[in-house]
Amino acid sequence: VRGQPVKSKHPKEPGENKIKPINKKVKPKASKMKERESVDSSLKSQSILTQVMDKGHFQKLAPTLSLSAGQSIELRCKGSNVTWNYPSYLDTFKDSRLSIKQLDRYGQLILANSTAADTGEYSCWLQLCNGNKCRKDETKTGSTYIFFTDKEELFVPTPSYFEIVYLNPDKPAVIPCRVTTPSAKVTLHREFPAEEIETDGTDIVYDVKKGFVYQHPTSDHKGIVYCKAESQGAPQISIKYHLLYVEVPKGPPSTTISASSSRADISDSVHVICTVLGEPDVDVNFRWQYPGQESERPVIIQNFWRLINRGIGHTTRISKSILLVEDFEARDAGNYICIAQNLQGETTVATKVELN
Numbered sequence: 001v002r003g004q005p006v007k008s009k010h011p012k013e014p015g016e017n018k019i020k021p022i023n024k025k026v027k028p029k030a031s032k033m034k035e036r037e038s039v040d041s042s043l044k045s046q047s048i049l050t051q052v053m054d055k056g057h058f059q060k061l062a063p064t065l066s067l068s069a070g071q072s073i074e075l076r077c078k079g080s081n082v083t084w085n086y087p088s089y090l091d092t093f094k095d096s097r098l099s100i101k102q103l104d105r106y107g108q109l110i111l112a113n114s115t116a117a118d119t120g121e122y123s124c125w126l127q128l129c130n131g132n133k134c135r136k137d138e139t140k141t142g143s144t145y146i147f148f149t150d151k152e153e154l155f156v157p158t159p160s161y162f163e164i165v166y167l168n169p170d171k172p173a174v175i176p177c178r179v180t181t182p183s184a185k186v187t188l189h190r191e192f193p194a195e196e197i198e199t200d201g202t203d204i205v206y207d208v209k210k211g212f213v214y215q216h217p218t219s220d221h222k223g224i225v226y227c228k229a230e231s232q233g234a235p236q237i238s239i240k241y242h243l244l245y246v247e248v249p250k251g252p253p254s255t256t257i258s259a260s261s262s263r264a265d266i267s268d269s270v271h272v273i274c275t276v277l278g279e280p281d282v283d284v285n286f287r288w289q290y291p292g293q294e295s296e297r298p299v300i301i302q303n304f305w306r307l308i309n310r311g312i313g314h315t316t317r318i319s320k321s322i323l324l325v326e327d328f329e330a331r332d333a334g335n336y337i338c339i340a341q342n343l344q345g346e347t348t349v350a351t352k353v354e355l356n
Contacts, residue, residue, distance in 0.1 A: 048126070050075070052076060062144065064145045064182065067148055067149070069115050070114060072113060077106060077142055079126040083107075085123045087120035087121075097111060107124060109124075116150040116157060117157045121144070121146075125137060154180060154184055154231055160239065162240050162241075163176075163239060165242070166280050167214065172215050173214045174210050174212070175241050185229065186212075186229045191240065192223065203216055225241050226239070246279055252344050252346055255338065257351045258275075263355070264354075269325065269326050270353055272290075275318065276319040276320075279316075281317075282342050283342065284319040286338060286340055287341070289336075290335075290336050291331060292325075292331050297329075301321060302324075303322075305317055305318060321340075323336065333353060335350050
């Protein structure tokens with residue numbers, strides 16, 4: 001009986017109903033989880049996110065929303081410690097059109113004078129904090145994907161006119177030509193030889209929120225491509241995407257080390273090079289241990305990386321760290337150890353430099 005008034009109040013004043021999240025967490029979640037797991041997650045994601053309409057009315061947000069570019073929008077997330085996520089370029093350019101505030105009972109996001117470039121996912125969640133440590137409350141989140149439609153800009157604008165997409169054999173690759181109008185007809189094209197690439201819905205699929213997805217990239221897919229969109233008017237062309245095929249070992253960095261000489265005289269200059277071959281988009285961090293470290297012997301360390309082609313269409317990132325010892329001394333003789341680390345782990349290599 002107590003559940004009934006909650007349901008009837010809910011549509012009228014979703015911004016003020018404190019009983020709803022508790023009711024949702026305990027009852028529906030337990031009863032529907034087995035039958036409707038995917039539906040439950042979308043219901044859960046709508047639980048704290050609303051759009052403010054005219055005259056103070058609130059509207060629950062569906063997974064997608066279409067608005068005309070130029071409109072302003074106000075979103076609210078219920079809670080006293082709300083974190084927001086939105087298209088990253090709004091942060092990159094410190095856009096003054098975006099305003100985020102935390103009030104007593106809700107977080108507020110206002111985007112004024114929207115443009116086609118604002119198209120993307122807008123989400124929020126509650127933070128549970130204990131002292132200085134905070135974590136995301138997975139039961140209280142909200143998310144919607146907003147299309148800001150613009151007849152002049154069928155594709156979501158990007159800062160560049162050319163992008164590189166890496167094709168990795170063991171993970172999907174995305175050609176991110178997203179549209180501002182969800183009903184637009186979008187096709188994928190190869191620049192040379194000039195032809196349309198068939199989207200079969202299995203190996204290559206189109207996702208209106210992501211772009212074209214190559215589920216199982218191969219070296220045959222490399223080359224330059226672009227997208228074409230049509231919607232009640234002349235077709236529009238996206239920027240170009242250069243697809244580079246990558247094939248390197250997974251796991252901790254593949255590392256080698258070498259010294260300019262294994263033996264050195266007093267006052268010589270000696271450099272030790274640590275080299276990693278890896279995936280183009282995987283960062284490598286270097287750490288060094290060397291004989292004069294404890295006595296704070298000054299050395300020069302330089303890190304850099306570049307992309308290299310290995311064979312036809314195979315691209316690899318070569319990362320290097322160079323340690324330079326000037327005016328070699330007796331205390332500089334010994335083992336030079338390089339530790340290279342990526343997200344998969346770390347590799348330690350060493351070489352010895354002796355005093356003549």
